[in-house]
Amino acid sequence: MRIPKSIDRILELAEALERHHFRTHIGRAPAEPPLPPPPELKKLRARLLSLAPGILYLIVAAVEIGSFRCHPADLLAVYRSVSDRFSKPIEAVDLLMQHPQYLEKRLHGGLMFLHEEGVDLCRLFEPMPIHRQPPLSY
Numbered sequence: 001m002r003i004p005k006s007i008d009r010i011l012e013l014a015e016a017l018e019r020h021h022f023r024t025h026i027g028r029a030p031a032e033p034p035l036p037p038p039p040e041l042k043k044l045r046a047r048l049l050s051l052a053p054g055i056l057y058l059i060v061a062a063v064e065i066g067s068f069r070c071h072p073a074d075l076l077a078v079y080r081s082v083s084d085r086f087s088k089p090i091e092a093v094d095l096l097m098q099h100p101q102y103l104e105k106r107l108h109g110g111l112m113f114l115h116e117e118g119v120d121l122c123r124l125f126e127p128m129p130i131h132r133q134p135p136l137s138y
Helices: 005-025 039-049 053-066 072-085 089-096 100-116 121-125
Strands: none
Touching: 005 039, 005 053, 005 100, 039 089, 039 100, 053 072, 053 089, 053 100, 053 121, 072 100, 100 121
């Protein structure tokens, strides 16, 4: 399965946040001062906000599938539910940013589950050429 660059970049940023989360929460004494948030947090949010709403809703749908909340066969219903639930794309971004340390595993897992079911969701993330009909000649 080939992952588009736009999604790959989101996965990279989310993976960096996952590493930061475990570095700051595993093996640190409670008395130690907290580490500042990593720069990837702002970059991930900005990247998600830059996406078209339809792409963003596909990501949320893939995350829900990767979180075992629904079955890959229900992708269309999940997508409709997500687009109905979030009237503004920033609401979907806020949901994804609630626990960014888990985003990489859930998004990648959702993409893999969909791929195993024969759904190539990654193709939907790629720009498609516009085919023009030749003008009718009378």
